[in-house]
Amino acid sequence: MLSNLHTLCYQRKSMDVARGQLGFSLIELVVGMLVISIAIVMLTSMFFPQADRSVESLYRMRSAELAHSVMNEIWGKRYDQQTNPNGGVPACNTGTPLVPCSSALGPDGEGRDDYNDVDDYHGLNINSFMFNSSQTYAAVYTNFNLNVSVTYVDATTQAAKLITVAVTTPSSEVITYQSVRSNY
Template identity: 60%
Template sequence: MQTRGRSQAGFTLLELVIGILVSAIAITLLTSTLYPQADKAGETLQRMRSAELAHSILNEIWGKRFDENSGVNGGVPACGSADGVPCADDPTGPSSKNRNDFDNVSDYHGLTINSLMLNSSQRYVDRYPNFLMSVSVGYRDSSTKAQKLITVTVTTPDGEDIVYQAIRSNY
């Protein structure tokens, strides 16, 4: 009787070892390149939220008049000009006005993350938990008082300070 050769299916030990080695290299590449990107995605999201917060504050400030003594909608002549009334004093601290009554750039000096949002009973911290924010307003050049420098500093939950600045002119 003749025995026929039977083909065997399966992997040899050498093939299994090579397969495990290739899998280990692939996993190492994934963990060293792709997974750290997930941390950067979180940082990017925090920076975007920081920009969103600062942009909302700056847009609001931008729509207000330059000074307490400036005319509504700019008005001619501008305060401090030869034909105009003198400009009000430098901003020295948080405005004593109700948040909804802020009507000029200087009123925003001292605004923080714990301040009320415009026309709301919510505070900025309610919308941006774990963020810090402060606003300072001062003259860009104290001798001319023609421009105010608005600085919004936002600190992300990771502790990164991001500074946003705008210049508001007296016109």
């Protein structure tokens, strides 16, 4: 009899163990769903927006590339139409006799490939032809916008010109690049 009781207790313990190993309790299921929901919220709020930010970085890089190429081209030109193309003295508004700088900023009637001074670039835009090319900037930089303006820093002395290159990215972010070119 004792042996039967012992066997019965052993069987009952093994059934309890087996019953406990059959599945999850309701509390375990709720905790698991809570952990998964927190993980999904973190993924959607932290990792997925990174794709949008990486596109913005690409747009900014392309914007800098466009502005840099235009700015380098402008810096390679002389200060003013009245400045000696070979350098040296006198620069406009300096020396004897006094040679005045150009009063009107913008192209002096020359074509795009013949721009020869800084202020010829005033008004250059995305639909302008690239230097020595039959392509426009719009063909290479699709959905971007470009506006170049050249103004005198001080209109009375005309000693320096402010070059502003404004590039608008496809996401409508306007990035402005500026440099000052002195009369030397």
